[in-house]
Amino acid sequence: MIKLYYSPGACSLAPHIVLEELGIAFEPVLVSLKDGEQLKADFLRVNPKARVPALVVDGKLLTENVAILTYLGGGYLSRGLWPKETWKQAEALSLISWLASSVHITFAGIARPERYTADAAAKETVKAQSLITLLKYFAEIEKMLAGKTFAMGGQYTVCDPYLLVFYRWGYRLSLDMKTQFPNWTKHALRVASRPTVKRVFEVEGIKIDG
């Protein structure tokens, strides 16, 4: 029995899409971050870290996108969402680790500057500097996707829905994603056009740009 605790449009969107894509039985469980449900006792009993995604497999908890995506991709290798060759696997791991430890964290500097400083003026500095850093990372993603169908080349992998999470968040920051990041936009539209992704967007009540 697999349960995925998610919040609409949060980084849990990546494993949500992957689970749908794998075609295995799972139960999506809504934890609304905007309503602060991650801090309520019911969810803290599941994940004391108070974050989504939380994947529960046969009663055992797995947190962290890098671990969850690796488990789902590698654990269901025959479904084709994880490279088969060791070098390619390491490359996929390298990408999702960078997304989690650099790109995601930089968003936190913009949306949650209080994690880095209690000083009101310094918060504005953290936000401004984080945006500069984020744009640098977005430019790297844009370059990486040039001439590619998917992040790993021809194969659609768990990396692609994870990239889609941050593409959508670009709109939240009112970035002109289409003009500034045309390669990434093509990639995001390609991923979003998959029937599995459409179904998950519907369940989460989200769109590619909002």
Ligand SMILES: N[C@@H](CCC(=O)N[C@@H](CS)C(=O)NCC(=O)O)C(=O)O
């Ligand atoms: N490193 C974790 C980050 C998880 C995380 O920060 N999730 C966010 C949603 S994108 C969350 O649950 N935030 C709730 C909060 O900060 O209170 C991962 O990659 O899984």
